[in-house]
Amino acid sequence: MRPAQPVVLIVEDDPAINTLLVDLLESGGYDVITTTNGGDALEYIAAGGIDLILLDLMLPDLDGLEVCRTVRAAEGVVALPVLILTARGQDQDVRAGFAAGADDYIVKPFSAPELLARVHVWVRTHQRLQVNEALGLLAAIVTCAEDAIVGKALDGVITSWNPAAEQLYGYTATEAIGQSVVMLIPSERQAEFWRVMDAIRQGVRVEHDETVRLRKDGQRIDVSLCISPVRNAAGRLLGAATIARNITARKRAETALRQALQREGQLQGVLLAARELAHLVNNDLVVPVGTLEVLQYHPHLPPELRDLVDEAMLALLGAAQHVQQFQRVVRVEIKDTPVGPSLDLARSVERV
Numbered sequence: 100m101r102p103a104q105p106v107v108l109i110v111e112d113d114p115a116i117n118t119l120l121v122d123l124l125e126s127g128g129y130d131v132i133t134t135t136n137g138g139d140a141l142e143y144i145a146a147g148g149i150d151l152i153l154l155d156l157m158l159p160d161l162d163g164l165e166v167c168r169t170v171r172a173a174e175g176v177v178a179l180p181v182l183i184l185t186a187r188g189q190d191q192d193v194r195a196g197f198a199a200g201a202d203d204y205i206v207k208p209f210s211a212p213e214l215l216a217r218v219h220v221w222v223r224t225h226q227r228l229q230v231n232e233a234l235g236l237l238a239a240i241v242t243c244a245e246d247a248i249v250g251k252a253l254d255g256v257i258t259s260w261n262p263a264a265e266q267l268y269g270y271t272a273t274e275a276i277g278q279s280v281v282m283l284i285p286s287e288r289q290a291e292f293w294r295v296m297d298a299i300r301q302g303v304r305v306e307h308d309e310t311v312r313l314r315k316d317g318q319r320i321d322v323s324l325c326i327s328p329v330r331n332a333a334g335r336l337l338g339a340a341t342i343a344r345n346i347t348a349r350k351r352a353e354t355a356l357r358q359a360l361q362r363e364g365q366l367q368g369v370l371l372a373a374r375e376l377a378h379l380v381n382n383d384l385v386v387p388v389g390t391l392e393v394l395q396y397h398p399h400l401p402p403e404l405r406d407l408v409d410e411a412m413l414a415l416l417g418a419a420q421h422v423q424q425f426q427r428v429v430r431v432e433i434k435d436t437p438v439g440p441s442l443d444l445a446r447s448v449e450r451v
Contacts, residue, residue, distance in 0.1 A: 137161030
């Protein structure tokens, strides 16, 4: 795929000059956007993607100086090159252009080769500023990152070491940079490391490889690694960057969980049996509860029997409620009672 070409915005209301500039810039390898007024120009600039502006001063709506001042005041485009291209060449005009924030001032009629050369220079300057800004942002991100980020050459020599790496491995940047990254790798894992580096030399990224590393004090730690090739602007492979996250606590938790599950394996069978028994008993209660409901509403039931039926109904409903709780048992919680340890049913059931 063809790389994106720099984009030049031409703000010029003279059709002949507009056509001349478009032909010149396109032949120089630029994509071109044209407009004849300052209002549309500001909309194009706000939308982004512009690398340079060629700006006439005499426009039908906004004055070119006002456009320039607006661009310079707008956050995010303060470094965008603005080249004023105008027929106004008096000293006071030039001074006003630079005072408004222009980077260059070209008077009509102009030399086409010279204008193209100036455009080349300012576009390259803009690109360098963008790269430097991106590198500065990247450096700030690396410095503030909670994950350990370590840069290394293809021979394994450490070239960069962020504060999180100091916390994780125990070495300061001064101690680590210039040393072989092998000092962090247990002897039985070093063959694995060099296999990964062979993959990096082929341009392959290794994601989320869980392994073991050594701290300065000799302690072993479990880490999750993401290892990526590092290339320069020309695409040449320079080394690798490793992002490491300490997963020792997670590994310990997983081990503890496995052990707990093994201990509770027998209890799981008991829980399943309890729930199945509760299901069967609950079904068996359907008939007596239904019968008592019929008796409760029987018009000729003697009063002394009605009291007995009501008491039996309450007892059966209480039993049914306990059975339903057993159907929701998901764990075993124990409580002390006067007769010894007993199931704490309230804490053992699934919350609904």
